[in-house]
Amino acid sequence: MNTFLEQVARNIISKYGTNLARIAIIFPNKRAALFLNETLAQIAQKPIWSPASITISNLFQRYSKLTLADPIETIALLHKIYNQITERNETLDEFYGWGLVMLADFDDIDKNLASPKQVFKNISDLRELDNIDYLTTEQKQELSKFFATFTDNPSIIRERFLNQWSKLPQIYSAFQNEMRTRGLAYEGMLYREAIQNTELCTEYEKYLFVGFNVLQKVEQQLFDNLQKQEKAEFFWDYDEYYLNPNNESGTYIRRWLSRYPNALASDPNLPTNFYKTLAQPKNIQFISAPTENLQARYTTQWLRDGKKLAHGRETAIVLCNETLLPTIIHCIPPEVENLNITTGYPLSQTPIMSLITQLIALQTEGYSERQKAFRTTRANSVLRHPYARLIGPEIETLKNQISQNHLYYITPQPNTILQPQPHTPDKPSPLLAYLARITATIARNGAEMKDPLFDESLFRMYTLLTRIEKLITNQTLQADLPILRRLINQLAANTTIPFHGEPIQGIQIMGMLETRNIDFRHILILSCNEGNMPKTTSDTSFIPHAIRKAHNLTTIDHKVAIYGYYFHRMIQRAETITILYNNSTQGTRESEMSRFMQQLLVELPTPIQRSALKAGQKPISLTAPTIEKDTRVIEKLAQLNRISPTAISNFLRCQLRFYYRYIAQIKEPDAPADDIDNRIFGNIFHQAAQLMYETLLPRQIITPDNIRQLLSNPQSIDNIIDQAFATQLFRQPPGQTTRPKLNGLQLINREVIKAYLLRLLRTDLRVAPLRVIAHEAPVSTPITLTLEPDSQTNSSPTRTIELYGRIDRLDEINIGTPEQILRVVDYKTGNNPAQPLKTVDEIFAPENIHTKKSDYTLQSILYSLLLTSQTSVDNSPIPQATHPSPPLNPDIHSLNPESRPVAPALLFIQRAGSPDYDPILNFAGSPLLNSLELSEEFNANLTATLQNIFNPSLPFAPTPRLTDCKHCPYRTLCGR
Known part of the structure; x- marks a missing residue:
């Protein structure tokens, strides 16, 4: 591939040899200088005196007595001057956007050597302002941001418009004086000051200007001065394709070729028709995609296709939308050894x-x-x-x-x-x-x-x-x-x-401006949509379009022509050109390809392939892992000496969840520090209920009058609720009297808990007189399991574990009446009650854990059986049950010394407001007043479940019911 910089390098060496110490090469940007220096060395094939490589901006800065000001300081000084002259008191935040526009106008005036007095005089004399009908709705909206008291009254708009713009000459003059006093300048001001320097460009014998396109007046004057001194040569990069008068991409090249002749014009090997020559055919492909992300992902496939990776720095990915950079970086395949990113990463x-x-x-x-x-x-x-x-x-x-x-x-x-x-x-x-x-x-x-x-x-x-x-x-x-x-x-x-690296090595990722003067063999252009290429630009300016055009200031037409040149120049020598654009529809607006792409479709004789990317609709694999009980898992199981009803329910719900929580011991994530999740809410309610019965009601018999008296004075409950919040939410030690301040959400939860406590009292009023025997009472019993026979000894090993739990409340209701009952009450603050079940098998059916809350039923029955004189667990292997029951621990005997039948009760506070509400568990169509009725069947199912947990041949498998995974804290671990 014969690149533009190779042509320039050959020309320079043929004219000036290898001693280039007195030569200055001027570029629009820095990157081309690095590539040209390397090309000079390759063509010379021997040591050379390198030329001075200078950007046009640095050239002007060399010959100015002023220093380029910091952008923040510049806008701050302009804001200060603006408020002084207009006698307004706009904040910097209000001024910032308009200040950038004003600064851009001043910069444009200076770079184009326009007379500020004449420009602003013309603005003040505009008669178009006598009628604002020519303003679009959008333009009025823009003006309204600037005028604090915008109305549709034409005379007010005209008056305020002229009043503001009449002060622009003063602002311009005062701003420049302030900057000059500080020895500072913005870029246009510095250029203007430098061009008046008589010593400008006397340092070198020759100044070679390479790869320019649009020239502002200061640059034109510089070119003219050096041309008169016979110190300047100009190297233009163009193609005959856009020298056509109807092609906007060549607007400026056509203008400068006659005024500043091309130093390469005499090169007999200079090809100037890359688009039509058959000697260098092009493979051009247009690809549409529904999303920006899909375009970025296509990068991986594109780089792996053909010799793009092997050609290294001759392969470029160009971002018309530079916000794609972070995504692109993650789409670069691992086999890319060298990568050079020229566009910056957003801070x-x-x-x-x-x-x-x-x-x-x-x-x-x-x-x-x-x-x-x-x-x-x-x-x-x-x-x-x-x-x-x-x-x-x-x-x-x-x-x-x-x-x-x-x-x-x-x-x-x-x-x-x-x-x-x-x-x-x-x-x-x-x-x-x-x-x-x-x-x-x-x-x-x-x-x-x-x-x-x-x-x-x-x-x-x-x-x-x-x-x-x-x-x-x-x-x-x-x-x-x-x-x-x-x-x-x-x-x-x-x-x-900026990314640091070796600019002339590796795949190049760059924005459109960085491609200037550099040629690539393979180019991938992303997000080449209208609005990105050319960039959506507007004449956002204090200077009306007609005045800008009259004084040869930059207009939107110039900007489109500039981007047209960048686009066509970038692809004119490339062999493989792939251009992607977004074709999605947003509301009533449909994304469309760039006008430059459409121009190629119409004018280019080379056939252009067109295709589309589609997101693959592959079903997501939800294959969660199965954990085999290898040596490490068995060792962990051996350390599991205690098991709770909650753990058993988790195993039934999902064996993998049980493994993560109790074997791998991965804790569930905590709620935010100042938040109250369901678990913390329940803990606060449980403790408040315990404190209420232990401190505000009699410890022996609670009569209806006792409850009514407390209901008539609900303020007495406030202190116990605050105490429960302090210990359960804020982890305060018992006895501390200073209470933390609650935030708004916590205050709402406090009121809900208070309402629940009052509802609990009204529920108990219906069964009084009653006696609360215990709150938060720990219960436990040992269980001996017979496990799977050993294959070598043919004996069945046994394993003893402790089944434990904590009873929310043990009470005795309807004291002194035939309906007197001993209950195990489990408080539930949630809104999903347990559904009635008909058989014990349904209690242990995994599918009922989620749909019928059978884990609530399992827990309440198990606690009830633990409190009877006969153990709820028969320790024999299934199906036989011949082993004697283990004795209950002393705590259980003290809670129920007479071994009376116990009724399991689930008290759902949110449902307790109904006058006929009965918390006693409904089983097989009737209240379960004696849990011993289910002892045999319950024992068999419980023993089988525990044996499955410890059976080394049965792995921990994930649940097949995906609905159970919705609220599982471990779902990300198993890919669900």
Whole structure:
């Protein structure tokens, strides 16, 4: 492939030899200089004196006495001047967008050497403003953002418009004076000042301008001056295809070829018709795709096709939409050894930006002046950030403190990140210093990672923060806290992080502007839609289009022509060209291919292949793993000496869930520190109920009058609820009297719990007199299981484990009446009650755990059987039951010393309001008043379930019922 830079290099060496020390080569951008220098060395085949490679911007900066100003300082100074002259008091946040437009106008005026007085005079004299009918709705909306009191009254709009624009000459003049006083300039101002320098471009004997297209007036004057001195040569890159007067891509090349002759014109080997020559056929393909992500994923297939990987730097991926970069990076196949990324990574998408945002939130709305403490949600957002561990060793301590003490507020910790910064809304400098310090600390502590993106993003953020702080301190920038937050976001969005690497090696990933002057054999262009190529541009300007055109300022027509040239020049020498575009429909607007693609379809004689990408509709495989009971698992099972009804229910629901929780011992994720999940809510209610019966009601017989008296004074319940919150949610030790402050959601939950307690009292009123024997009573019994026979000894090993649990409440109701019953009551605060079951087999049927809440029934019956004189478990292997029952532990005997029949009861608080509500378990169509009636069948099923848990030949298998996986905390582990 004969590239443009190869032609330039051959021409330079043929004219000037290898001593190029007095030659300066001027480029529009830096990247082409690197490629040309390497090409010069390859063509010379011997040591050479390298020429000076300079960008046009650096050339002007060399000969100016002014320094290019920092963009933040520039907009801050313009804002200050604007408010002084207009006598307005607009905040920087309000001014920022318009300030950028105003600065762009000033820059355009200077680069095109227009007279600011004449431009602004013409604006003031415009008679078009006598009638605003020519303004579109969108233009009126844009004006309304600037005019605080916008109305549809034409005379008011005209008056305010002229009043503002009449002051633009003063703003322009005062702004330039202020910048010049400081020795600073924006780019256009610096160019204009440099072009007046009589010593401009006297350093070198020859200035070679390579690969330019559009030229502004300052550049034209530079070219003219050097041309008169016979010091300039011009190397234009073009094709006869767009020299056609009707092709907008060649608008500027056609203009400059006669004024600044092409130094390559005499080259006999110069091909100028790449699009039509048969000597270099092109393989052009247009591909449509419904999403941007699908286009990025196609990159992998495209790179692996043909010799694109082997050709390395001759292969380029060009992003018309540069936000695709993060996705593209993850789609590069592993066999790509060298990769060079020329477009920058957005600072706004880096982890440090998210941390800065969270730190600002922590120090502002995250800190309560009244409580003198931080809100835990904001603190957790910072402490759980990936970079938090690099701030200091105290981070883990703070995280543990919060997780163990469920505090809504956490008091400041000296010398840690949880220390309030003494800033005020109108003086945010201390906050900026705090953010910069943390950024520097993270950079130092993470230096050993040797991650270039990490290092560069922290450096950019630190520079941004310290720059803003300095401007605020010296009063150049006036910004309160809300403005500062938005300003940081805006600046981060406009800041990119360059990737460091060897630019002339490997696959190239670049934006459209980086392709200038460089040719590639294979090109993949992504997101080449109208709006991306050419970029959606508008004449957002204070200067009307007619005035801009009259003074040869930049207009939207220029921008389209510039992008047209970039597009056609990029593909003119390529052999393989693949262009993707989005064809999805959004509302009533359908995405369409770029106008340049449509132009190729009409004008290019080379056939263009067209195809479409479609997302593969493959069913997601939900094959969860099966855990075999190998040596390690059996060892873990041997350590499982106790088992609860909840664990048994989990095994029936899903054996894999049982394995994750009780064998692998993977804990379920905790709820947010200041949140109340179902488990914590239930714990608070249980403890409040226990305290209510133990402290507010008689310990022996509770009469109806006792309950009515408590119902008539519901305020007496408040203290026990607060005590339950303190111990269950905030982990306060017993006896502490200071209660943590509740947030809004917690206060709502508090009222719900109070309503539930009152409903519980009304339910008990219907069965009084009653006696509450115990609350939260632990019960347990040993169980000996006969396991699968050993294949070598043919003997059946036994295993003794402890079956344990905690009874919510044991009571005796209807005392003194024939209906007197001993109950095991299980409180349920949820809204899904257990469904009536007809057989014991249904209790142990896995499908009923989710659909009929049979795990509730299993637990209540098991506790009832444990409290009878006969054990609920027959320890024989199925099907025989000949072994004697083990004795109950002393705790059980003390709870039911007379071995009376026990009725299982499930008290669903949300359903207890019905006057005929009876919590006693309904089984086989009638209340189950004596759990011993089910003892034999229940024992057989329970023993079989426990034997399956410990049977080494039976693996832990996932449930086949996907509905059970919806709320499982382990579903991500098994791919569901």
